[in-house]
Amino acid sequence: MNFTRAATELGVTQSAISHQIRGLEARLGLKLFRRLGASALVLTDAGQLLLPVVRDAFDRLDEGLERVVQRESAGGTLTVSVSSYFAGKWLMPRIGRFLSRHPELSLRVSASQYEIDFDREQIDAAIRHGLGVWPGLKADRLFADPVFPVCSPALMGGAYRLDRPPLDRPAALAHHLLIEDPRHGYWDSWLRAVGLPELAGTRSRRLVVDDIGLVLQAAIAGQGVGMGRTSLVAEDLASGRLVRPFAEVIPGGHAYYLVYPEASAERPKIAKLSAWLMEEGKATRGVA
Numbered sequence: 001m002n003f004t005r006a007a008t009e010l011g012v013t014q015s016a017i018s019h020q021i022r023g024l025e026a027r028l029g030l031k032l033f034r035r036l037g038a039s040a041l042v043l044t045d046a047g048q049l050l051l052p053v054v055r056d057a058f059d060r061l062d063e064g065l066e067r068v069v070q071r072e073s074a075g076g077t078l079t080v081s082v083s084s085y086f087a088g089k090w091l092m093p094r095i096g097r098f099l100s101r102h103p104e105l106s107l108r109v110s111a112s113q114y115e116i117d118f119d120r121e122q123i124d125a126a127i128r129h130g131l132g133v134w135p136g137l138k139a140d141r142l143f144a145d146p147v148f149p150v151c152s153p154a155l156m157g158g159a160y161r162l163d164r165p166p167l168d169r170p171a172a173l174a175h176h177l178l179i180e181d182p183r184h185g186y187w188d189s190w191l192r193a194v195g196l197p198e199l200a201g202t203r204s205r206r207l208v209v210d211d212i213g214l215v216l217q218a219a220i221a222g223q224g225v226g227m228g229r230t231s232l233v234a235e236d237l238a239s240g241r242l243v244r245p246f247a248e249v250i251p252g253g254h255a256y257y258l259v260y261p262e263a264s265a266e267r268p269k270i271a272k273l274s275a276w277l278m279e280e281g282k283a284t285r286g287v288a
């Protein structure tokens with residue numbers, strides 16, 4: 001019953017409210033308000049008759065909009081970016097459990113190892129391996145893998161070449177090609193941990209590949225010895241495509257994170273994915 005307060009609530013001027021009311025009354029051919037003095041208003045009989053209808057219409061509109069917002073935030077489609085190798089080796093074998101738990105969600109997986117521009121791409125979240133620092137993004141730590149050497153079972157017996165002795169002890173690595181992803185430096189850390197600093201750095205033969213999937217594929221093919229992470233090699237170890245020649249492991253340093261814009265931190269579907277990934281990550285650590 002006050003045009004000035006109505007204008008403040010709607011973020012428009014008082015004259016705009018007055019103009020709209022006059023236009024509505026002219027269109028209906030009815031007076032909806034009776035003015036009592038400079039600012040006081042009361043509804044006419046026509047206004048009182050129209051009020052519950054208008055109030056109900058706005059209430060229903062609010063309820064409909066709220067349902068749309070809740071559906072988008074709690075359900076709908078969740079789009080996740082993840083590297084193709086991690087998706088194939090770790091995420092895809094488990095994803096059915098997530099979808100069974102959250103039938104209100106559909107999932108779209110975008111396979112890419114490159115950093116995502118969340119402002120330009122229609123991506124809700126990304127799973128990335130790193131140190132946990134991505135400027136402008138929130139990062140939920142999921143799990144970290146222990147790291148250890150892996151190779152083809154044929155290398156264990158020295159079957160590929162006569163100049164490669166069998167991998168019966170870590171010192172035999174001096175005669176084998178070491179396959180590494182240069183972004184992490186796992187080989188040098190592991191060699192120092194097992195008492196072979198003389199093989200660290202450039203003092204051993206290396207095949208440098210900046211993709212962990214290619215590192216492991218080369219190891220499966222018998223080209224040399226790679227460094228594996230539990231989440232990526234569990235299936236190949238179970239099938240016998242890869243073996244662990246030595247028991248020694250080192251902490252990986254890097255970890256897997258779910259990253260997303262800070263503005264998305266309160267979205268229920270992001271929280272659901274993060275909680276499930278952390279739960280699955282605990283089981284992965286248990287395997288190691």
